[in-house]
Amino acid sequence: DVKVTQSSRYLVKRTGEKVFLECVQDMDHENMFWYRQDPGLGLRLIYFSYDVKMKEKGDIPEGYSVSREKKERFSLILESASTNQTSMYLCASSPQVPYGYTFGSGTRLTVV
Amino acid sequence: DAKTTQPTSMDCAEGRAANLPCNHSTISGNEYVYWYRQIHSQGPQYIIHGLKNNETNEMASLIITEDRKSSTLILPHATLRDTAVYYCIVRARSNDYKLSFGAGTTVTVRA
Numbered sequence: 001d002v003k004v005t006q007s008s009r010y011l012v013k014r015t016g017e018k019v020f021l022e023c024v025q026d027m028d029h030e031n032m033f034w035y036r037q038d039p040g041l042g043l044r045l046i047y048f049s050y051d052v053k054m055k056e057k058g059d060i061p062e063g064y065s066v067s068r069e070k071k072e073r074f075s076l077i078l079e080s081a082s083t084n085q086t087s088m089y090l091c092a093s094s095p096q097v098p099y100g101y102t103f104g105s106g107t108r109l110t111v112v
Numbered sequence: 113d114a115k116t117t118q119p120t121s122m123d124c125a126e127g128r129a130a131n132l133p134c135n136h137s138t139i140s141g142n143e144y145v146y147w148y149r150q151i152h153s154q155g156p157q158y159i160i161h162g163l164k165n166n167e168t169n170e171m172a173s174l175i176i177t178e179d180r181k182s183s184t185l186i187l188p189h190a191t192l193r194d195t196a197v198y199y200c201i202v203r204a205r206s207n208d209y210k211l212s213f214g215a216g217t218t219v220t221v222r223a
Contacts, residue, residue: 004155033211043156043213090155092211100146101211103155 003027004104006091012110019078021107023091031094032074033101034058034066036087043090049074081111116200121218124194130187132217134200137181143204145176146211147185149196156199156213159185190221 007022025032033048035058045058047066055066063085067075074093078085088108092101117135124130136145147159160167160174162183167174173186187194199216 035213042215045212092155100148100158100161101156102158106153106155 004091004093004102006089006104006107008107009105010108010110012112013078013081015082015111017078017081017111019081019109019111021076021078021089021091021109023074023076023093023104024072025074025093025102026072027093027095027102028071029093029095029102030071031096032068033092033094034064034074034076035090035092036060037090037106038087046076083111085109086111116202116214118198118200118214118217120215121220124187124190124219124221126192126221126223127189130190130194130219130221132185132187132198132200132219133182134185135182136200136202139180139202140204143202145174145180145183146201146203147172147174148199148201148213149194150199150216151193151196159198190219192221192223195219195221 004025013019031050034046035043037043044060046060046064047058049055049068052068052071065077088106090106091104094101144161144163146161148156150156159171160169162174162176176183197216197218199213
C-alpha cells in the first residue's frame with residue numbers, strides 16, 4: 001500500500017523553538033506539498049517542491065522554510081515557532097498531472 | 113484555476129446513493145475535475161478525477177455535464193464510514209503543483 005508518512009501525529013513545542021516536521025513518501029513521486037488546516041480557513045498551501053532541491057512558495061510561506069535533499073523526503077521547518085502556528089499540518093505527494101495527491105495522516109502541532 | 117461551488121452540507125441514508133453536486137461554470141478546456149474527501153482528523157483522500165467523460169472506480173462515479181460547467185459525485189451505496197467532508201476541485205493540466213481546497217460539502221450518512 002502506497003504511503004505518505006509524517007513523523008509525528010501530535011507535537012507540542014514552546015514558543016521560539018525551531019521545529020522540524022518530516023514527511024516521507026514511498027511512491028517515487030516528483031511533487032511534494034505542505035499544507036496547514038485550520039477551522040474555518042480550510043487547507044492552505046505553505047510550500048511545495050517539484051524536484052529534489054527545488055521549492056516554491058505557496059499561499060502562506062511566512063514563518064516557514066522547507067528542505068528537500070532526497071526525492072522521498074520533504075521537511076517543513078518552523079524557524080521560530082509562534083502560537084499562531086498551532087495547526088494541523090498535512091504533507092502530500094503526487095506524480096505529474098492528472099494524477100491525484102496522496103496525503104499523510106497529519107501532524108497536530110501545538111505551540112505553547 | 114476555476115472556482116467551484118458546493119452545498120455546505122447534506123444528509124444521506126445508509127445504503128442509498130449519495131449524489132454530491134459541484135458547480136464549476138468558469139472551467140476551461142484544460143482543467144480536470146477532482147474529488148477528495150476528508151474523514152474527521154485524517155488527511156484528505158483522493159476519490160476520482162475526470163476531464164470530460166464520465167468516470168467510475170471502486171469508490172465512486174463522476175458524472176460531468178456535456179458543457180463541463182457542473183459535475184456530480186455519486187457514492188452508490190453510502191455507508192456510515194462515508195461520513196466526511198467532500199471537496200470538488202478543478203485543476204489545470206499546466207498547473208502541476210497547486211491544488212486549492214474550498215470549504216467542501218459536509219456529508220452525514222445516517223443509519
